[in-house]
Amino acid sequence: MPKKNTASSWIKIREAKLTDVWKISKIERDSFEKPWGIDAFIYEFFKKHSRLWVIEYNSELVGYSVVWIIKDEAYIANIAVAPSFRRKGLASFLIRHIMNEAQNLGCSSIVLEVKRSNIAAINLYKKMGFEIVGIREKMYSDGEDGLIMEKLL
Template sequence: MNNIVVRNLRESDIDDLVEIENLVFPIPWNKDAFKKELSNKLARYVVIEYNSKVVAFGGIWLIVDEGHITNIAVHPDYTGKGLGNVVVEGLISECRKNNILSMTLEVRRSNVIAQNLYTKYGFKMVGVRPEYYSDNKEDALIMWKEL
């Protein structure tokens, strides 16, 4: 895709993030949650802008020497175009800039597409959080990557 801009989150992006969250996740974050992230000194967000609209994003909390991915989402109209790769690469880059040694995340057991994306970037499944997701009691797989 041409005309892609990769950048950090701005307050003016929050409505786009909420729209994507509502389209993608069964338990979406709301506007207030994203506003709090803007003032969270541990949080970093990468957004992908296409033709002046945010179409994908990812968030991570940098805690001591670990990065915990909080969310990654691609607008359904833009899936299959490699934007998830761009987001993960942006989060890895953010970690490296901040001397982070490892990264972790939780992913739904049923979300094989996301698991394959993370595996492509060196994340390995190291554990399970039973019944982690409150909407359907689905297990979360815990994945880690050393940098």
């Protein structure tokens, strides 16, 4: 059931379909310096532990997440919202959905990794109750550290 966000906007989260990969891939390229290729997204559809959700805003696909369910842990492998639809609470809405689904699937925590310089994402995760639980030094090819963040469910 779609949810009314403001007086005139509807947001809805649904499972991704294979035919969504072109739109997902466009948002990915607009969001990351080193984006996943379209083949990487296609591969996710066939992985048993992978769950892909998309978020629609007034029926337009404007964001997505890729989550790996590994035993009792959910790992957010990828998440992005199209640049012109940011700061509308859409990623927060998607993460709340991931929390509910992960809990229903028996997970006790959600984990992710984020670049130290990605202030928008770090603020988002902190707002959603995630805490920094570790640092992977020089994890990225540009020498940046990765922060491990976790939310207990």
